[in-house]
Amino acid sequence: MTFMLTCPICGRRELHEFLCGGQERGPRPPQEGLSAEAHFRYAQFRSIPPAPQPEWWYHGQGCGVWFKATRNPATNREERPGG
Amino acid sequence: MAMLRDYLRPTRLWAPAPIKPHYQVVIIGGGIHGLATAYFLAKTHGIRDVAVLERHYIGFGGSGRNTAIVRANQRTAASVRLYDEGLKLWPVLVDELDFNLMFFNSGNLNLAHSEAAVAAFRMAIGTANFLGIRSELLDPLQCRELIPALDISDRPEHPIQAGMYHPPGGTLRHDAVVWALAKGAAAHGVHIHQGVEVTGIDTDGGRVTGVQTNRGALQCRQLGIMAGGYGTALCTLIGLELPVHPLTIQAMVTQPLKPFLNHVVSSGAYHVYATQTLKGEIATGAHMDPQVNYTTDPTARYFKHQAEALTDFMPVLKDVKFMRTWAGLADMTPDMAPIMDANVGFDGLYLDVGWGYFGFKAGPIAGKYLAEMIARDQIPEIISPFGLGRFLENRYAGETAGAMKYGHWDS
Numbered sequence: 001m002t003f004m005l006t007c008p009i010c011g012r013r014e015l016h017e018f019l020c021g022g023q024e025r026g027p028r029p030p031q032e033g034l035s036a037e038a039h040f041r042y043a044q045f046r047s048i049p050p051a052p053q054p055e056w057w058y059h060g061q062g063c064g065v066w067f068k069a070t071r072n073p074a075t076n077r078e079e080r081p082g083g
Numbered sequence: 084m085a086m087l088r089d090y091l092r093p094t095r096l097w098a099p100a101p102i103k104p105h106y107q108v109v110i111i112g113g114g115i116h117g118l119a120t121a122y123f124l125a126k127t128h129g130i131r132d133v134a135v136l137e138r139h140y141i142g143f144g145g146s147g148r149n150t151a152i153v154r155a156n157q158r159t160a161a162s163v164r165l166y167d168e169g170l171k172l173w174p175v176l177v178d179e180l181d182f183n184l185m186f187f188n189s190g191n192l193n194l195a196h197s198e199a200a201v202a203a204f205r206m207a208i209g210t211a212n213f214l215g216i217r218s219e220l221l222d223p224l225q226c227r228e229l230i231p232a233l234d235i236s237d238r239p240e241h242p243i244q245a246g247m248y249h250p251p252g253g254t255l256r257h258d259a260v261v262w263a264l265a266k267g268a269a270a271h272g273v274h275i276h277q278g279v280e281v282t283g284i285d286t287d288g289g290r291v292t293g294v295q296t297n298r299g300a301l302q303c304r305q306l307g308i309m310a311g312g313y314g315t316a317l318c319t320l321i322g323l324e325l326p327v328h329p330l331t332i333q334a335m336v337t338q339p340l341k342p343f344l345n346h347v348v349s350s351g352a353y354h355v356y357a358t359q360t361l362k363g364e365i366a367t368g369a370h371m372d373p374q375v376n377y378t379t380d381p382t383a384r385y386f387k388h389q390a391e392a393l394t395d396f397m398p399v400l401k402d403v404k405f406m407r408t409w410a411g412l413a414d415m416t417p418d419m420a421p422i423m424d425a426n427v428g429f430d431g432l433y434l435d436v437g438w439g440y441f442g443f444k445a446g447p448i449a450g451k452y453l454a455e456m457i458a459r460d461q462i463p464e465i466i467s468p469f470g471l472g473r474f475l476e477n478r479y480a481g482e483t484a485g486a487m488k489y490g491h492w493d494s
């Protein structure tokens with residue numbers, strides 16, 4: 001399915017101009033004293049509820065910016081402030 | 084004496100059962116994995132106090148949407164052992180369930196278009212042969228002997244360099260498998276509840292105690308999450324994170340044609356696989372949407388890719404029309420192998436998830452061992468390589484090095 005995604009620079013564009021960078025996970029845990037388990041949890045383990053989640057997207061076939069957007073995996077649509 | 088009209092009267096495959104407030108085992112998901120597990124629990128282990136909860140209808144998930152390809156030529160020995168047993172189970176099930184599963188033992192031909200792909204074939208063939216499974220390397224002429232429609236010249240964008248031929252594989256009728264397992268499970272006393280959606284999982288002191296549903300609460304001593312691509316969503320109900328991405332994956336069929344494709348044909352470089360169904364349609368699938376999602380909405384532009392890829396190495400398909408398309412979920416793990424585990428996070432919680440686009444072929448065999456796992460509360464040896472813990476111990480299963488990769492799922 002396709003949908004429109006809002007690039008902060010170019011505005012609403014078609015999905016296939018973008019690459020999905022995955023769920024926003026917060027900052028990388030500090031390397032100092034990081035256990036292998038904590039590293040693998042950060043790198044691979046996810047919670048994916050059928051509800052809006054913040055994500056990273058890359059406008060590869062547009063202006064080339066990385067940005068955050070909110071999308072709902074239950075509807076596969078961007079959630080835009082104000083609808 | 085049975086009269087003709089007795090045979091013609093419509094009969095039900097199983098009778099509806101009342102929802103009981105308590106079951107020994109509750110299984111979430113009425114796909115082949117959940118139904119097979121329930122079937123073997125009741126039949127092999129005598130555990131009949133089992134309910135399968137399905138929020139839509141049985142077979143709504145991947146089990147009713149897949150392209151039904153079966154094979155046992157994976158990359159790693161751990162996978163091959165399990166899938167090989169799974170392959171040998173189909174004819175047994177046809178007898179045991181008294182149901183025509185339409186097992187078509189066509190054999191699978193995978194095409195290589197690069198030296199790297201030929202090397203991957205050699206590794207997979209070595210593993211298969213070591214385990215006593217038929218799999219062989221063919222040159223392009225031998226490939227064309229199997230499938231005369233293949234263009235083995237230098238014209239295609241990716242000329243065919245070799246083939247990996249695996250005679251034991253083929254296809255089945257996926258809906259028949261769902262119906263037969265439901266019929267068999269119900270005949271052994273399992274309750275199959277359709278239209279029952281699990282909305283919460285109850286726990287007490289580190290143990291699973293039951294589920295909340297749209298039809299009220301149900302208690303259980305053991306709970307199986309066998310919900311295919313929806314397993315990740317269910318696990319969020321108990322705060323369990325998984326290394327699994329649920330992605331929408333698409334398939335489509337052409338108009339029916341005279342029989343010309345007698346084998347499953349697939350190509351990693353073209354990101355495509357195809358079979359000719361018994362109705363004559365070319366069934367082909369490949370693409371996954373890159374972003375996680377739980378919808379089953381198809382994507383229009385994938386038609387174009389399938390058409391370009393298929394007609395490039397099988398030019399006879401030019402001008403043939405696609406008739407319909409659909410999509411389901413593929414729950415992808417980082418090593419492209421599934422997760423089967425017991426007492427995950429909570430005692431009494433059994434997990435079966437991450438089957439990606441390979442879970443049809445393993446449905447009944449997974450169910451057999453998942454049932455043993457639940458009945459004995461112990462992980463059977465053959466499925467022990469597939470525990471969740473491997474992802475925390477850097478012991479990935481290594482299936483990403485296999486030849487059968489049809490998507491961008493390389494990470």
Ligand SMILES: Cc1cc2nc3c(=O)[nH]c(=O)nc-3n(C[C@H](O)[C@H](O)[C@H](O)COP(=O)(O)OP(=O)(O)OC[C@H]3O[C@@H](n4cnc5c(N)ncnc54)[C@H](O)[C@@H]3O)c2cc1C
Nearest residue numbers: 114115116138144145146149150152281311411442443444
């Ligand atoms: C297009 C496509 C092609 C494929 N091709 C192949 C192939 O050729 N070969 C192969 O081996 N595999 C293939 N697969 C993969 C295969 O279909 C799946 O791995 C397999 O069907 C998984 O079976 P399952 O029983 O685990 O899950 P499913 O069949 O997905 O069943 C899960 C069930 O759980 C139910 N459920 C979900 N949430 C809840 C809830 N909260 N409460 C109650 N019920 C719930 C769903 O409604 C669903 O019916 C393909 C998949 C797709 C989508």
Ligand SMILES: [Zn+2]
Nearest residue numbers: 007010059063
């Ligand atoms: Zn932009």
